[in-house]
Amino acid sequence: MSNKKNWPLWEVFVRSKNGLEHRHCGSLHAADEEMALENARDVYTRRSEGVSIWVVESKHITASNPEHNGELFEPAQDKVYRHPTFYDLPDEVKHM
Amino acid sequence: MNNNLYKYILGIADNSLILGQRLGELTGHEPSLETDIACTNISLDLFGQVRSYFQYAAKIAGDQRTEDDIAMLRKEREYVNVLLVEQPNRNFAYTMARQFLFDVYHLLFLQELQKSKDLTLAAIANKSIKEVSYHLRFSTDWIKRLGDGTEESKAKMQDAIDSLWTYTDELFHQTEADKVMVQEGIGVDVTVLKKAYYEKVNAVLEEATLEIPESKWFQKGGKQGIHTEHLGYLLAELQYMQRAYPNMEW
Numbered sequence: 001m002s003n004k005k006n007w008p009l010w011e012v013f014v015r016s017k018n019g020l021e022h023r024h025c026g027s028l029h030a031a032d033e034e035m036a037l038e039n040a041r042d043v044y045t046r047r048s049e050g051v052s053i054w055v056v057e058s059k060h061i062t063a064s065n066p067e068h069n070g071e072l073f074e075p076a077q078d079k080v081y082r083h084p085t086f087y088d089l090p091d092e093v094k095h096m
Numbered sequence: 097m098n099n100n101l102y103k104y105i106l107g108i109a110d111n112s113l114i115l116g117q118r119l120g121e122l123t124g125h126e127p128s129l130e131t132d133i134a135c136t137n138i139s140l141d142l143f144g145q146v147r148s149y150f151q152y153a154a155k156i157a158g159d160q161r162t163e164d165d166i167a168m169l170r171k172e173r174e175y176v177n178v179l180l181v182e183q184p185n186r187n188f189a190y191t192m193a194r195q196f197l198f199d200v201y202h203l204l205f206l207q208e209l210q211k212s213k214d215l216t217l218a219a220i221a222n223k224s225i226k227e228v229s230y231h232l233r234f235s236t237d238w239i240k241r242l243g244d245g246t247e248e249s250k251a252k253m254q255d256a257i258d259s260l261w262t263y264t265d266e267l268f269h270q271t272e273a274d275k276v277m278v279q280e281g282i283g284v285d286v287t288v289l290k291k292a293y294y295e296k297v298n299a300v301l302e303e304a305t306l307e308i309p310e311s312k313w314f315q316k317g318g319k320q321g322i323h324t325e326h327l328g329y330l331l332a333e334l335q336y337m338q339r340a341y342p343n344m345e346w
Contacts, residue, residue: 007128030130038234039130042137047230
């Protein structure tokens with residue numbers, strides 16, 4: 001069976017019932033997006049109610065290159081003035 | 097003990113038990129990991145439903161019997177599942193066709209059972225309906241995928257539908273217990289579901305570019321305990337441990 005050719009890889013993102021954002025929770029092979037959704041529901045959510053699932057075919061994701069970590073991420077670390085930490089956050093503001 | 101109610105519950109639950117067992121046999125043998133998980137999932141749903149029904153039946157029986165006794169210590173002639181669900185897993189198309197032909201019925205049935213005057217049955221139906229909607233979605237998708245897939249998958253799906261068609265009419269037969277339960281407002285009058293059933297099934301078959309079988313000859317007997325030769329073997333495997341070591345805690 002030519003699964004590998006016809007069943008591309010999908011990345012699965014799930015937002016749980018009380019969750020705030022979708023989190024990447026794994027990947028799976030499926031023939032199309034509907035099947036990917038069904039499988040993701042079985043494998044990653046046990047069909048809990050009130051969850052949201054995103055599936056994205058892996059080829060559509062562009063990832064940053066670890067070799068470029070230096071220029072991408074490091075410049076910010078030693079420049080405290082770049083971080084918004086110099087004021088107090090009111091208690092009413094949650095989830096920051 | 098309300099004998100009719102007891103029999104009526106077995107009439108519903110045995111379908112799920114036997115079909116669940118058939119799907120369980122496929123664990124690890126499906127065409128892909130994903131279908132493997134899905135079929136095992138459906139099997140688990142069905143067993144969950146069976147437990148609810150049998151626990152209720154055991155309570156109605158009022159003697160010492162348990163849900164396990166009801167599942168494991170009846171003989172072939174005492175099982176009242178429809179013939180459709182005991183048919184073996186010949187190939188994936190066959191498994192999906194059997195699933196689809198049962199799921200369409202199952203959903204229609206549970207939608208009516210939700211209105212039962214018996215609150216326990218109504219509650220079980222209410223819980224199961226969500227599961228069965230999912231089963232139907234899954235099996236319907238596969239009817240279309242295989243029917244409207246390649247030449248070979250289409251031929252296999254057509255063959256599966258043709259072979260299983262003869263077991264569909266039995267879904268709408270009533271036993272004496274069924275009739276009494278319908279009169280009391282507890283049971284579902286399955287005869288009125290028939291039209292909606294074939295409309296739904298035919299619509300999916302058409303969309304899957306499959307032929308609707310023309311055969312008007314149908315097989316029956318499961319509801320009276322007269323089964324195909326497949327059930328005996330299935331029960332031998334299912335019941336072995338209980339028969340070999342009865343009355344054990346597990």
